[in-house]
Amino acid sequence: MQEKYTTIFDTSANPAPLGLMGFGMTTVLLNLHNIGLFELSSMILAMGICYGGLAQVIVGIMEWKKGNTFGTLAFTSYGLFWLSLVVILTLPKLGLGNAPSPLEMAFYLGLWGLFTLGMFFGTFKTNRALQFVFGTLTILFLLLATGDITGNLTVTRVAGLVGIICGSSAIYTGFAEVLNETYQKTVLPIFPVTKKP
Structure with a gap:
């Protein structure tokens, strides 16, 4: 008896743009605070919980379903980073633990930098746009x-x-x-890394 095989094609959308x-957007808002434009308010905390946090965790799970290990680790981790940052900032205000010392925050941010x-x-085999994101993010955490x-x-x-x-x-x-996929051409270049023959 001849065996039959079924091929399943993944037709789900690319979750990476959401992540x-x-x-x-959450990073820009927090760093507008860091340059002194406004105080740390519930607006930034809400973005950290909802869009920077939960949305990225969901995207990480979607990347796992697509078999993308890098995307799974990146989006899930940074989503949980945002959630943990909000928890660090809010727990002391609720009387649940002391606020971290500058040294403790330096270790926290330094580990995220590493x-x-x-x-x-x-990112070296992906594209230059993603390399720039992760390169500047490394510098950001260390600073x-x-x-x-x-x-x-x-x-x-x-x-x-x-x-x-x-x-x-x-x-x-x-x-x-999103735009390159929608228009089926390069609208905004991301400069893919070319493979050597």
């Missing part, structure tokens, strides 16, 4: 950690500028993926 937008550096190496450990407001302001650039590049990459 990039959630990450990018994680992002590792993820940056994972924020330095600003916390030194108490130097200038470093935090510079980190804010880097963060706005990083978040904007993620928004650009998200829009590029």
Whole structure:
């Protein structure tokens, strides 16, 4: 008896633009605060929970379903980063634990910087747009950690500028993926890495 095989094609949508937008828009808003434009308010915290946090975790699960290990790790991790940051900021206000010291925050942000550096190496075979997002994000985390450990407001302001650039590049990459797919041509270039023969 001859065996029969069924081939299943994945026709689900690309979830990455949603994750990039959630990450990018939340990052821009937080770093507008870091440059001193406005105070840390419930607006940023809400974005951290909903769009930066939950949306990216959902995207990470969708990337897992598509077999994308990099996307799974990246989106789920950064979604949980945003959720953990909001928890760190709000628990002390609820009387649940002490606020972290600058040294503790420096270690927290520094570890995320090291994680992002590792993820940056994972972008080398993707495209230049994604490389720019992860490269600037690595610099952002390390600057924020330095600003916390030194108490130097200038470093935090510079980190804010880097963060706005990083978040904007993620928004650009998200829009590029949507528009290029929608119009079936390169509307916004992401500069794919060309494979050597």
